[in-house]
Amino acid sequence: MDIGTSQRVCGLLSRLLEYPSSEWRQHLPAAREMAAEIAAADAEAARHIEAFLNAAESAGEIAWQEQYVRTFDFGRTTNLYLTYEQHGEERERGAALLAWKRRYAEAGFILEDGELADYLPLVLEFAASASWSAAQEVLAWSRPALHSIRLSLAEAGSPYTGLFELLLQIVPEAPAELAAEPTLTGRGDN
Template identity: 40%
Template sequence: MSPLPTTVPAIVRTRIRAATRRRAPLTPREAEDRALLLRLMSLLLQYPDAELVAARPVVAATVAALAPSPAATELAAFTAWFTAQEPDALERHYVETFDLRRKSSLYLTYYLHGDTRRRGMALLTLAQRYRAAGWDTDGGELPDHLPVALEFAALCGPGPGEAPLRQHRRGLELMHRALADMDSPYRHVLAALLSLLPPATEADLKAVAELAAQGPPGEDVGLDPYGSGEFAPPGTFVPPEQAPPTLMPPLSSPEGLR
């Protein structure tokens, strides 16, 4: 879409752009395909333990059978790498990528709120959203862990289910940039996810650039509003311990992922 003339009032330009981003309702088949994409992303962003490593042939076959789309292309690029690596190399890369780097943390509220009290409230709100939708997580991970949010999106659909992903789109954009900068194959999974979300606006891109330069907000005291854990002070962020993958049993066939 070509840029709108500056003579058009700002509110009109904003609403026209919003209208162009709206999609027609998904057909049942499209909704099923989208849910499968989200579930695959959730699975592939989990720690590559022995169970997930053993399931790689099934996961790769499921990805190969996806309907053609930008997301499917990105996931195929990732699984080509994922299936070729030795298990210990996969584990090392995962820890180095997601546990030791702040800009590629899998905890979404960290990007928006940093180590502040607001992050604790955001976690509570997200957990309440899950419960209100009738979804009770096992408590093994914080509710803002990206694989958890992706599973919720797969279960509840593009509207309310994907709302947390849309809310944290800027964090996802920063995560993708960080993964691309380090040339991590996980950049393909984030690219697949971003291809399903509304395009980034100019304001989004500006905010991402500022976040990349300055980092998220920080706060030194009063950081225990969620559970019994405490967030690290700025500059010493340590992600929570990695929970076991929440695989969808059985994984002995592609249907196990649906």
């Protein structure tokens, strides 16, 4: 998948992984149009997105919202806060979050809505808009958590599984120094 398509997929996945409010549902036709555009560059990516959209559109709004909450809000191994599984509420998580926030700032990406820096839709928004080298670094930090989430989703038979399979095709397998989670004494403290 080329860089432009990868970034467009990240942008779309950022939206699809947000809480499925009524407004979110109203944007599903636009997401389907984007999937059709992505299909021209990567048919497999489009198939993952279309399968997800089919599941979302066929489910009732309340049922889909309940499934989202059960999946992402109550599941420790499927939590969309990427440092949570490893650190929970431990002090080290705060240091990792600060390092992520600093990396965003170095790339000119300013957090405005008060969301934590490791929230997956935010990470994907960054990947969609930052330079690809900065995006790859942050995505590489995310890979272990994304892999763990995908395994848990697959085990549960979740319709979100395909989105994570697609995401793992985009996220680079990085050298240890790039994939290592940032800390205040590491890369993120420059």
